[in-house]
Amino acid sequence: MEEEKKLGEKAWYVVSTYSGNEEKVADALEKRRESFNLQPFIYRIIVATQEEPVLKDGVPTDQMKKKNLYPCYVFIEMIMTDEAWYMVRNTPGVTGFVGSSGGGAKPFPVPPEQIEPVLKRMGMVDSAMYDRYNVGDNVKVIHGALEGTEGKITSIDRETGQVRVETIFFGRVTPVDVDFSEIEKI
Numbered sequence: 744m745e746e747e748k749k750l751g752e753k754a755w756y757v758v759s760t761y762s763g764n765e766e767k768v769a770d771a772l773e774k775r776r777e778s779f780n781l782q783p784f785i786y787r788i789i790v791a792t793q794e795e796p797v798l799k800d801g802v803p804t805d806q807m808k809k810k811n812l813y814p815c816y817v818f819i820e821m822i823m824t825d826e827a828w829y830m831v832r833n834t835p836g837v838t839g840f841v842g843s844s845g846g847g848a849k850p851f852p853v854p855p856e857q858i859e860p861v862l863k864r865m866g867m868v869d870s871a872m873y874d875r876y877n878v879g880d881n882v883k884v885i886h887g888a889l890e891g892t893e894g895k896i897t898s899i900d901r902e903t904g905q906v907r908v909e910t911i912f913f914g915r916v917t918p919v920d921v922d923f924s925e926i927e928k929i
Contacts, residue, residue, distance in 0.1 A: 753786060753822045754852030757841040758831060762814045765790040768836040769817050775830055784827040787820040791861050812864060816841070823849055856928070860885060863924040873901055875928065882908060882926040889921060893929060 760768045769790050776785045791812040796803035817837075821827050828849055831837060840850035859872055864886065876882075876899060884892045894910030897918060904923045909916055 751822055751824075753820055755855075755858040756819050756821060756823070756831075756850055756852055758817050758819060759815055759838045759841055760817060760836050761838065764836045765811060765814070765817055768834065771834050771836060772817065772819065772831065775834055779826065779830045781827050781830055783822075784824050785819060785821040785831075787818075789818045789865070789867075791816070791818060791865055793864060813861070818853075818858070818861065823852070860927050863927065866924055868904065868924050870901070873899065873923070876906075876923075876926075881929050882906075883929045884908070884921055884925050885927050887921065887925045889919060889925075892919070894919070899923070 758768070769788050772785075772788045776782060776788070792809040793812055794807045795810045797806040797808050798804070819831060821831075832840060839845075842853070843850035855871075855875070859875075862868070863872075876896060878896050878898060880896045882894065882896055884890055889910075892908075892910050894908040896906055897909050898907040900906070905920050906923050906926055907918050907920050908926070909918050911917065
């Protein structure tokens with residue numbers, strides 16, 4: 744633990760790749776993380792996808808397909824060490840880090856408020872995300888039945904992941920319960 748503090752905090756980074764190769768690159772990164780013994784420094788490797796129904800003649804079928812939400816990008820939660828940085832940028836299919844100025848400069852991490860909507864869209868909620876939200880904050884529902892609705896938080900239940908949001912429907916203040924993964928601050 745002391746060594747981790749000396750090396751830096753874990754953060755999210757984005758690597759670019761060629762369109763259609765995101766899953767291949769993520770698999771290669773997973774394998775290389777194991778072979779380079781970098782598990783203590785590289786935590787999660789994800790391709791942001793979402794299930795959506797397959798349409799036939801404009802009508803949804805029972806089949807589902809994965810839709811890549813961010814083509815050409817793979818998200819990596821890691822501690823930026825020289826070894827981890829070298830392993831990621833030299834993985835076949837990785838064309839570079841987003842936020843790197845090149846010339847051997849290490850990239851800047853993605854700020855938590857920018858990575859949070861990506862993770863939430865995939866249903867990935869970390870307990871640290873709750874720390875950014877308080878009763879009285881203005882939020883927007885980013886997906887689900889109430890997508891686009893804005894309101895003010897009146898309560899947050901960390902146990903169930905439910906947030907009560909006071910919004911206006913038909914000219915009246917109405918409390919609605921939404922899942923924490925469905926909101927973002929505005």
